[in-house]
């Protein structure tokens with residue numbers, strides 16, 4: 001601490017002790033100084049988040065601790081949620097730092113904007129730009145809260161209006177064998193532990209979604225049967241982090257390459273002309289699967305009609321056949337347009353799926369109901385009807 005700062009602090013303490021009233025300028029000056037200390041401390045919170053993220057993603061704790069959770073608990077006395085909050089804060093700052101605009105500068109700010117970011121990234125970026133343009137460095141958590149609240153309310157109203165204007169398909173939810181297509185966050189699904197044979201899924205890519213992989217690994221370890229398989233599409237950019245997160249909870253088994261037949265989109269930050277995509281296979285214990293191909297050649301345009309990120313159904317069917325038997329339970333917690341439950345139903349497996357977005361969920365349910373007719377599959381029980389099973 002500088003000498004004049006120490007002196008000022010001493011003066012103020014002495015005058016308080018002697019009940020000498022403080023001048024307004026003394027109070028304001030001291031307030032500014034103390035606020036600078038708080039501001040530095042709050043920024044450190046984000047550095048802590050970045051450090052924790054690197055430790056988790058690089059599994060730098062692995063020589064002394066079995067899991068990241070154990071590391072946080074024993075090294076820092078934190079539970080997973082606390083560590084996750086720090087990491088989320090750092091992730092929010094990353095996402096909202098763009099076009100020479102600095103991201104939030106403290107955790108109170110990241111916490112206010114995180115729900116909007118989870119719901120609609122584009123909207124969150126627009127809100128952040130607006131706040132920075134209007135208030136510059138004087139963006140506060142309160143100002144963010146006010147704007148975010150308004151945007152969330154508007155998005156909710158839009159969702160409701162869209163839902164009201166569409167005719168809802170109905171799907172029976174009473175029979176245990178019904179293909180349950182839930183509209184929720186997969187972390188809120190209430191499934192019987194150890195009840196799923198294959199968890200086949202395609203989570204969203206991008207650094208902001210990295211925390212989901214740890215949750216997905218934990219969720220898979222809980223819901224899969226002993227010997228069950230998680231097969232998950234992943235982007236390439238964050239492969240080490242993704243594999244590290246899944247490896248916390250499950251056993252690495254293999255990686256399948258899905259090779260695009262047409263087109264090689266360039267991943268510009270890495271300058272890669274990307275011609276294939278990994279499907280990561282992790283297991284709970286030792287799977288009893290037959291032989292499977294570890295490279296598939298597919299048309300990249302297949303599957304896009306249902307969802308902008310839709311995966312081809314032939315691919316899903318090959319994976320379902322490789323890792324399950326008829327009657328087994330196949331779960332897709334990020335089902336998008338419903339490609340995986342469709343494939344599962346077509347092959348006589350029982351399907352459970354989940355999708356966060358109400359609009360996408362509705363489209364998936366409609367597609368499944370339609371396909372139920374087209375494929376002669378009874379959507380009420382997920383098994384092929386007599387017409388197609390012979």
Ligand SMILES: C[S@@+](CC[C@H](N)C(=O)[O-])C[C@H]1O[C@@H](n2cnc3c(N)ncnc32)[C@H](O)[C@@H]1O
Nearest residue numbers: 185186202307309310311334336337339355356
């Ligand atoms: C890459 S897309 C899946 C596309 C799908 N494979 C298909 O063929 O249509 C990922 C989906 O996960 C959904 N999602 C994101 N976060 C989620 C969460 N926490 N719980 C459930 N679904 C989520 C997104 O709305 C998106 O539709």
